[in-house]
Each structure stands twice: as C-alpha cells, then as structure tokens.
Amino acid sequence: MDTSANSAAEQIYQAVRRIPGGSVATYGDVAAIVGGGCDARTVGEALRDLPRERLGEVPWHRVINSSGRISTRGPRQRALLEAEGIAFDERGRVDLARYRWDAARAGQRRERQEQPRLFEDQ
Secondary structure, three states, X not given: OOOOOOOHHHHHHHHHHOOOOOOEEEXXXXXXXXXXXXXXXXXXXXXXXXXXXXXXXXXXXXXXXXXXXXXXXXXXHHHXXXXXXXXXXXXXXXXXXXXXXXXXXXXXXXXHHHOOOOOOOO
C-alpha cells in the first residue's frame, strides 16, 4: 500500500493518531473519519502494512473490530491496550460502550462533502 504523504494509508494513519489513549475505535469508525470511499478493510490493510519504524508513531493497537475483538497481533495489542487501562471481558472483548472513542463528539469527523477522494471510482 502506498504510504506517501497524500495516500489513503497516510490519511488512515492521521485518523488513527487522533484516537486518545484509553480509547478504541473500530476499523469502520476510522474509515468513516477518513471518508472518500475508505472502508474497514482498507483501514485493516493499511494498519497491517504500517512500516515497522512507524509503530511508535501510529497507535495501531487502538483500532479493533466492531465486535470488540483485537487483531491477529493479539497478545501485543492486548498488552498495549491493557497498559492504557482498557479492560477485556472473559471472552476477550473490549466493551465498546465504555471505551469507544466518539470522534463526532470530539469534533474530529468532517462532513462527507469535505472529504478528499481517495479512490478513482468515486
């Protein structure tokens, strides 16, 4: 995935950097923030392809699925989230009602018409 300054991946990384410590967002939440045709799968791919040297810069671990489950980097992701005070239930899920970041309330969600076009087919 292209990670140049204006790429879809870079826009995803910028959105993920907005998620405050002690909070999580879903892949779909991040896609909605980015807009312009971005979807949850694209967010997952961008985070999977995050260059190693940027792991400390982009808090990838704060992005989970819509069921409250963590990624295939499970043990590392869980440890990072727990270090930020996020608890997991007995089924290994995060309580989204408690820990989900509300980007709209935080003033981070831009209106759809202001979104940059990320994909050619729009």
